[in-house]
Amino acid sequence: MDEDEGLAARFEQHRPRLRAVAYRMLGSPADADDAVQDVWLRLSMSDAEQIDNLDGWLTTVVARECLHMLRSRRRRREDPFAAHLSDLVVIPDGNLDPEQEALLADSVSLALLVVLDQLTPAERLAFVLHDMFGLPFEEIAGIVGRSPVAARQLASRARRRVHGAEIPSPDPDLARRRRVVRAFYAAAWTGDFDALVQVLDPDVVLRTDFGAARPPTVVRGAPAVAKQARAPRGGELRPALVNGAIGTLISRDGRPFSVMAFTVAGDRIVRIDVVRDADRVHRAASALLNGTTRTGR
Template sequence: MNKSEWLAEHFERERPRLRAVAYRMLGSVAEADDAVQDAWLRLSRSDEEHIDNLSGWLTTVVARECLHQLRSRRRRREDPLVEHLPDPVVRAGDPDPEQEALLADAVGLALLVVLERLTPAERLAFVLHDMFDLPFDEIAHIIDRTPTAARKLASRARRRVGGAEIPRPDRDLARQRKVVDAFYAAARTADLDALVQVLDPDVVQRTEFGATRPPSVVRGAAAVAEQARAPRGGELRPVLVNGMVGALVTRNGQPYSVMAFTVTDDKIVRIDVIHNADRVRSLASSVLGQAE
């Protein structure tokens, strides 16, 4: 095995973990893949004999690239107070091993939305320490701060994340699907009583429409049930969204929306809806391609 083959083999072993780090940092599969690819390009041009810890070196490169992207994103965003729903990982069937690694520890959309509220440095410190057990002296090296400062960043992020309402989903997909199927059935017949039965009293439905329109947030079982109407000509394709039950909705044969459900104790506690035409088309293309 020559040097290039050795590097490629070791990098591929690290790729799933690096993608998982980058996805939690950026909330975007495409941007995460770009950050990981950038790490490979840098590695291929480096003298590996001067790299004592390949895994740590790759983590540093990916984390710094993610930090750069987060800071650039923050400068570009005109209204930093408007929450952005991160890009979900949508699958037509059970996750493959690579997707399972990406979604280990159940990275639901609700958590990713909360991470979007953190500063870039807070997010890096929280993700690397609390999710991947990286010591603070290594994190300090990545962000050019002291270990004490890195610890404070992670602590501040932890308080902000801990104070947010992040539902913990049931892990049994079959039970999730049964509850969501009941929701669909009630929505088709506009059965408000049946809808309320499967919704948590404090359910939250968040719909993102795109950059030109602020997201809509509806709270409470009665209010969400009132809005739960199947679109005319709509069809549902079951999918997994970040490892949880969801649906791709098509209308008159065209992609219409992506829905992600969080089910806790056999009740729907959160519904995230992507109703942004460009994003839905992109996600639908991926899902429909898997089904072919």
């Protein structure tokens, strides 16, 4: 093995962690892959023998690349609803192969991504690197160009936003989550209001994302959400895992219409995320129909 092949092999050992960092920073599998590829290009053009701590060097470079990408996004926003829309990570529901298992483990809920997208780039970086990956504030400070005390404050502000959003933790039992969602659809299909209320948490949240053209809508409470739950006419449901949650691609008259993701805790649905943005819905449909494991940009 020559020197270049050896360096490539060492980089591949770090790729999964780098991609996990980049995905949580950017909320997009495709953008995360781009960031990691840029890190490889930087490494291949560097004098790797002079890098004492390769893991630390790679983490710093990918974090700086993600910070640059996040800041570029914010500069491109021209109206209040032109926020970055996180890509959907969609996997056909069923027997998962090793790649799909890895992608499921690496996914981040839509609810958390919504909150992370509301943070400043520096807050998001500090929170992701410290709270999710355990980097010390001394290292984070050098990446964001602040003091360690300021970096700690960034993470603290972000943490308050995340905790204040009260993002529900899903039940770890995937089979139980499937049963609860099936009960929801059975009740919705027959229009059984009482059965719908029974399967919904009293404080359930229904959030519908229409894309950048209009703000999302939010409905709270089991009775209000149950009134919204009606099986679509001419609808076809295709089971999927959406950002780690039990979900469904809904088509109307053969055309992709929406994607739903259910957060289940115990025997109740505590959150429903609906995506009606046409571009992301069509990419999700393409991923499911083609048997791929995620949507692109």
